Amino acid sequence: MYIPKVAVLFGFGINCDHETAAVFEMVGGNSTRVHLNSFISGADDLANYDILAVPGGFSFGDHLGSGRLMGNRMRFSLRDELTKFIQADKPIIGICNGFQVLVKTGLLPGPDGNEPDFIQRASLTLNDSGRYEDRWVTLEFNQDSNCIWTKGMTRIDCPVRHGEGKYVMPDRESLTQLSANNQITVRYIDPNSNDDVDNNQVLPFPISPNGSMMNIAGICDKTGLVFGLMPHPEAIYAQWLHPDFTRGTAPQTESEIDWEGQGLQIFRNAIEYTISKNA
Amino acid sequence: MQITRVEATPKSGEGLRDVRGDVVRRRLQADYGITFSEVRSIVGFLISSDIDSSSISERADDLFADPIIEHSTLNQTFLESKDIFESTPDAVISVGFKPGVTDNPGKAALDGFRTIFPDASIDSDISTYITYAFYGVNGQATPEFIASKLYNNLIERAVVSDSEMCQQNNWPMIEYPEKPPQEFKQPAHIDLEIGDNELIDISETGLLALNLEEMKAIQSHYRDEAIQNSRRGVGIVENKPTDVELECLAQTWSEHCKHKIFASKIHHKDLETGEDSVVDSIFKTHIMKPTHDMQKEVDWLLSVFHDNSGVIAWDDEWSVCMKAETHNSPSALDPYGGAMTGIVGVNRDILGTGLGARPIANTDVFCFGPPDWQGEIPENLFHPSRVLRGVHSGVRVGGNESGIPTINGAIIFDERYLGKPLVYCGTVGLMPRKLPDGRESHIKTPSAGDVVYMVGGRVGYDGIHGATFSSLELTEESPSSAVQIGDPITQKKMIDMILEARDIGLITCITDNGAGGLSSSIGEMAEYTNGCKIDLAKVPLKQPGLSPWEILVSESQERMTVAVKPEDVDAFENLASLHEVEATAVAEFTSTGMFHVQYDDETVAYLPIEFLHDGVPQLELESEWNPxxxxxxxxxxxxxxxxxxxxxxxxxxxxSKETWVRQYDHEVIAQTAVKPFVGIERDGPGDAGVIAPIHGNPRGLVVSCGISPRYSDIDAGAMAAAAIDEAVRNAVCVGVDVNKIAGLDNFCWPDPIQSEKTPDGKFKLAQLVRANRELERICRAYRLPCVSGKDSMKNDYGKGADKISIPPTLLFSLFGDHPDVRNTxxxxxxxxxxxxxxxxxxxxxxxxxxxxxxxxxxxxxxxxxxxxxxxxxxxxxxxxxxxxxxxxxxxxxxxxxxxxxxxxxxxxxxxxxxxxxxxxxxxxxxxxxxxxxxxxxxxxxxxxxxxxxxxxxxxxxxxxxxxxxxxxxxxxxxxxxxxxxxxxxxxxxxxxxxxxxxxxxxxxxxxx
The missing domain is CATH 3.90.650.10 (PurM-like C-terminal domain)
Incomplete structure (x- = not known):
């Protein structure tokens, strides 16, 4: 069987590279941590990989806005490589700081067509609370999204760990369009509510940890291949990482791995997509 | 070079807020009861470059402002712009850095500037500031009072416009902070053939913190004819020290580095029992001996006391290490910068353990004055609530940006910490027991001829005299150069690079640059090969003009000292350049027996390694216990x-400290099984942190702590026992394997040396004796070896009647094995x-x-x-x-x-x-x-x-x-x-x- 090759970016303050590499390996990928400069200098080539992950962290200390400086390096120095990667239908994920990077490069939410234009259309800004916080939230996935990363996922619990996670767009029309395209892949939700939520109402803190417009936690591009989210699904790869584990009430999964946590499926989806593409 | 000013301010509109302004509004309300209807913020950049303003203007929204959420403006202040700042504020305060102070946003902006303008001149630089506009002030607060709560004049400057000035469109303008030129001084020769009082004068005015006996030991060194002959051979002044040598000795012999009180000979009297005895080194007797005894009984104590942290074998593949440090004096003067350098500093201790360990968890324990304190505040110090906010945010930024989870800690309050807050920072490290090349990772392997690199940050005027300064009591005149702000991203890049270098076998020896700077780091490593030769002229500087002694002892942050075999030099430098980390060869190891320092070809220091490390005379002290x-x-x-x-x-x-603790990332690395807050609403107290650091493997590590300073009021011995028991109890609560636990002892004491300024020194020293006797007794009973520790012995503020001494405080940290994190x-x-x-x-x-x-x-x-x-x-x-x-x-x-x-x-x-x-x-x-x-x-x-x-x-x-x-x-x-x-x-x-x-x-x- 084909073993998908995953490039996990690191350098300049990215700091979730080890666990992000590990979770892809758990679901059958072959991960390599690659320093961004290796791609820029040509020492390594993005085209050698099937999947690109931009992990969480504090690239450049979040100064001048989270993800901005890392995003610029990619926007100005890896433009052609990224365009080719996307046009080869290869999946990209950005988690937390990685999501911020993808938004600032303009890869998310991206243009209408298939060719990335590297124009920023949205932003992730300071949480309404003004505080960086590490707390657990509940996420609800959009069943109508074509995102290959979230196929079959419904609800999961997951930690957020950010100070700048509030998703904003410059006008109401852009948001409406994003929603109509089913690019709003994942939202914060009150774990005690049913699915019937008016997402024009921003949920109260801390159900929404940041005050995101339309309670957005993550979005994908038009193709469903590029996906970014603020919460950390890799941080619930095992049930023992769930805060309810000692209470005996941590959510179980149907996986063959008896200790598997709810977050691992996201990474498995991309691996399975790549395997079937290469079958 | 011209200066271009760029400002950015949040846009307003549906769903958008000025969060930075709002944070300041809520903080002033919470701490001082001052309310405002609104606070708005502007971020400013002062760009000093050969790139002209119009080119910068075209790219401002690519770098300085986020076009989706911010407006930007060039070469004017937003306050003049009536379509953005429609109404006139009641006060405006602009805060920027003083020249030479680390400006992390400025550094990041410069990096981004070079991405966009790769041809910008090499000496381009960017400085940042922040401006707050206040509306609807309710209360008596003057703009000056508000400003005083927003900046620290040791490191920052503020410009204020009051209501009248605002009406007249007279806005505060922060200008570019030009660094004053530094004057390079040739090494001075210091004549020590003088009287005792003058010897003491030299020590006191030079902030050397050496006592008379130590000054005399140095004096007699230079009288030795053999020494004089050897000095003649290298062309250095024969019969007196250079300033470089004296500074180097002062750093190496400081209480901070040499732990002279713990090593002293103590004449101990107990008036309660009639005991009259001598303790020859508390450290050797009560800490080292019990641990060495235990080391004979177990096979997992790999490295104790001599390295930057203590190492234990965790399983066949991995070992773990832990170290805790204090950063009290700097945190008193600048809570934010002081605490940040505390946490990133102890991270480097882990990186500098063995051949390099990876920091995987932090612990933070703080002791402050009461947060609601209504009484007097000592001159030049801050209200405890401000110390709490500053220390917390420094540790938060340092830990979070480094990607190291904070998994355990405590905050303690007592009014005696008003004079000196205690800021304990700890870090746990993980390393493979064997490197791919077969070497055991906990053993350093240097040899003469190895090239010694300084890696990471540059050397600046900041951080001169940190080690000696922390060996003195705080006064109103404490120097600002002892205060620094950390730069976690520079350090994170360095950590990534060094761990890669370790794994490919490039490192033979490594240590961090903390107290004492290069003089300590290279000096300590030179003990392995018995000699080194340094060229200070090669050391990269933050600004030109530093004198040789300043370069040698500066404690500028984010630096490691790494030794590499000559044949690996190219590979090491290439790796550094990939990671954009500065690495400069500044020295080599020798076996000459000498600590040999040059500036270009001139020898500026020439000290025998043995004298440098073992020449300090043992202190003899008196202690007397009277309950x-x-x-x-x-x-x-x-x-x-x-x-x-x-x-x-x-x-x-x-x-509950949840507000504070939740702002630490406690889950990065995806390993934290028991988090700081637990329970159905995730807000109940956790007793100890439990992590499973190997992904996919539930084997765990437990980290806990104990601290109980108020018991010292009755008996410091009971205080120590309580701290140890608490750390063990906490670990037991999560199911630690009690057969494999190790401890760290971090003592913070008021000055225990009897003198005019410390009339109760004998009592305070007796407290120390009692604490250590209990430490030995309990640790032996619990089979709990102390594998690393530290002491900070001058935690007093002021002199005479106004003197404030902290209660003697032991922080006991514990790390131990856990068979399976699913059973906690x-x-x-x-x-x-x-x-x-x-x-x-x-x-x-x-x-x-x-x-x-x-x-x-x-x-x-x-x-x-x-x-x-x-x-x-x-x-x-x-x-x-x-x-x-x-x-x-x-x-x-x-x-x-x-x-x-x-x-x-x-x-x-x-x-x-x-x-x-x-x-x-x-x-x-x-x-x-x-x-x-x-x-x-x-x-x-x-x-x-x-x-x-x-x-x-x-x-x-x-x-x-x-x-x-x-x-x-x-x-x-x-x-x-x-x-x-x-x-x-x-x-x-x-x-x-x-x-x-x-x-x-x-x-x-x-x-x-």
Whole structure:
């Protein structure tokens, strides 16, 4: 069987590279941590990989806005490589700081067509609370999204760990369009509510940890291949990482791995997509 | 070079806010009661470059402003722009950095600037500032008062426009901070053939912190003819030291580096028992010896005391290490920068252990003055609430940006920490036991001829005299150069690079640059090969003009010293360049026996390695124990225990610290199984951190701590015992394997040397002796080796009658093995019907308890005196810990919480809070003491557990031989009910307890 090759970016303050590499390996990928400069200098080539992950962290200390400086390096120095990667239908994920990077490069939410234009259309800004916080939230996935990363996922619990996670767009029309395209892949939700939520109402803190417009936690591009989210699904790869584990009430999964946590499926989806593409 | 000014300010509109402004508004409201209708913010950049303003203008929205959410403007201030700042503010305050102070946003901006303008001149630089516009001021606060709360004049400057100036469009303008030129000074020669008083003068005016005997040891070194001859051979002044040498000796011999008090010969008298004896080095006698004895009995103590942190074998593949440090004096002067350099500094200790370990977890323990303090604040120091905010945010930024989770800690309050806050930062590291090339990673392998690199940051004027300064008491004149701001991203890049270099086998020796800078780091490593030769002219500088001695001793942050074989030099430099990390060869190891320092070709220091490291004379000190007298604590009659419970829960020392702790990333690396806050609402107290650092493997590590400074008021020995027991208790509560635990002792003491300025020095030294004797006794009983430690011995503020000395404080940190993180316990009560037990026994020990302090402060009790908690039979207790820990890590018990401040009453309340559930408790039979001592007393060795009815029999079997008392059951109610036999004592609503526990330290300034 084909073993998908995953490039996990690191350098300049990215700091979730080890666990992000590990979770892809758990679901059958072959991960390599690659320093961004290796791609820029040509020492390594993005085209050698099937999947690109931009992990969480504090690239450049979040100064001048989270993800901005890392995003610029990619926007100005890896433009052609990224365009080719996307046009080869290869999946990209950005988690937390990685999501911020993808938004600032303009890869998310991206243009209408298939060719990335590297124009920023949205932003992730300071949480309404003004505080960086590490707390657990509940996420609800959009069943109508074509995102290959979230196929079959419904609800999961997951930690957020950010100070700048509030998703904003410059006008109401852009948001409406994003929603109509089913690019709003994942939202914060009150774990005690049913699915019937008016997402024009921003949920109260801390159900929404940041005050995101339309309670957005993550979005994908038009193709469903590029996906970014603020919460950390890799941080619930095992049930023992769930805060309810000692209470005996941590959510179980149907996986063959008896200790598997709810977050691992996201990474498995991309691996399975790549395997079937290469079958 | 021209200066271009760019400003950015948040756009307004549906769903958009000025969060930065709002944070300041809420903080001023929470801390000073000043309210505003609105605060707006502007971020400013001053770009000094050959790139002209119009080119910058075209790209401003690519870099300085986010076009989706911010406006930008060029070469003017936004305040002039009426379509963005429609109404006139009541006050405007602009805050920027002083020249030479680390400006991290500025550094990042410069990096981004070079991405866009790769041809910008090499000396381009960017400085940042922030401006706040205040509207609708309510209260008497002047703009100057508000400004004083927003900046620290040691490192920052502020420009203020009051209401009148605002009306006249007279806006504050921060200008580009030009660094004043530094004057390069040739090494001076210092004549030591002078009188004793003049020797002392040289030490005091030069901030050398050397005493007369030490100055005389240096004097006689230069009188030695053999020395003079050897000096002649290298062309350095023969019979007197250069300033480089004297500074180098002062750093190396400082209390901070040499631990002279712990190494001293102490004449100890005990007026209580009549003892009259001599202790030859507290460290060797009470800390090192017991650990070495234990090292003979186990195979997992790999490296103790001599490296940057202590290393233990965890399993066949991995070893773990831990180190804790303090950063007290810098945190007093600049809480933010001081604390940040504290945490990133201890991270480097881990990186500098063996051939390099990866930092995987942080711990932070702070001691502050009361957050609601109403009294005087010592000159030049800050209100405790501001110290708390600053220290917390420095540690938060340092830890979070480095990608290291903060998994354990504590915050303690006492008014004596007003003069000096204590900021303990700890880090756990992980390394493979063997490197791919077969070397054991905990052993350094340098040889003569290895090239020595300085890696990471550059050397600047900041951080000169940190080590010697921390060996002196704080005064109003304490120097600002001892204060620095850390740069976690520069350090993170360096950590990534160094761990890669380690794995490909490029490193033969590594240590960090902390106190004493290069003089200490290279000096210490040179002991391995017996010599080194340094060229200071090669050291990259933040600004030109530093003199040789300044380069040698500067403690500028984010630097490691790394030795590499000559054949690996290219590979090492290429790796550094990939990571954009500066690495410069500045020295080589030799075997000449000399610490040889040059500036270009001129020898500026030439000291025998042996004299440098072993030349300091042993101190001889006097100690005398005479137990302090306190009014006895007598419990008031007819007290309302319900109210006492709620009031205790609200005491800063007990109240929830969740607001603060939640701002630390405690889950990065995806390994944290037991988090700092636990329970159904994830807001109950966690006892210890538990991590599973190898992904996919549930094998765990436990990290806990203990600290109990107020017991020192009665007996510092009891204080030390309590700290150790608390750390062990906390670890037992999560099911640590008690056969594999290791400890760190971090002592913070007031100056214990008898002198005119310290008339009670003998007593303070006796406290130190007693603390260490207890440390040895308890550690031996618990088979708990101390593998690393540190002491900070001058924690006093001021002189004479105004002097404030901290209570003698031991932080005891513990790390230990856990067989499987799936079998841990947490403090929250879980299921109704679960059976609750007390493991351990309550004694009549209310002395120095939290309840005694509370009632004394309120005038309801005369004093805090009485028997302080002590450990009479630690061997028996240890057996009981062993049984309980096994019951937990075999999965029998899922709920456990230790009794500490506030005793059993508070522990039970916290367990109800964590589970949002009630319990029915009878404390009859929990000990022979009074109701007060059983309910509120803080006797050591006690843990409350809950066990499901089906596991109860097995649990009791497991606990055979330990004192285990049935307390009651978890109830499906929202009320904690406590009786003493038939007497009803407490009936408290869970929601009320939550409210009391969570309000005190919230300090967020209300709703978002």
């Amino acid at each position: 302090p007298q306190h009014e006895l604590f007598e419990a008031p009659i007819n007290a309302d225990h319900n109210n006492i419970l709620l009031d205790l829960l609200a005491r800063p020392n007990i109240a 316990a947490t403090s929250d009560f879980k299921n109704p019907g679960d059976r609750i037990y007390l493991v351990g026994e309550s004694m009549d020990e209310l002395g120095a308890s939290e309840v005694s302090f509370m009632l004394k402060e309120r005038g309801q009790a005369k004093g805090i005196g009485g028997k302080v908690p002590s450990l009479d039979n630690p061997e028996k207790l240890f057996k009981s810990y062993h049984s309980l820990s096994s019951a937990i890590n075999s999965g029998l018990v899922k709920t456990a919480h230790d009794c500490s401040e506030g005793g059993l009453g508070v522990a039970l309340a916290e367990m109800c809070i964590g589970g949002r559930i009630g319990a029915k408790i009878d404390i009859d039979g929990t000990g022979k003491g009074t109701l007060w001592s059983r309910l509120w007393g803080e006797s050591l060795g006690r843990i409350v557990i809950a066990v499901s009815p089906e596991n109860e029999t097995d649990f009791l079997k497991q606990m055979a031989g330990s004192t285990t008392t049935y307390l009651g059951t978890i109830e499906n109610t929202q009320s904690l009910s406590i009786t003493d036999g038939f007497d009803e004592i407490i009936s408290a609503d869970v929601s009320q307890m939550v409210q009391s526990w969570q309000s005190t330290l919230d300090m967020t300034g209300g709703e978002i």
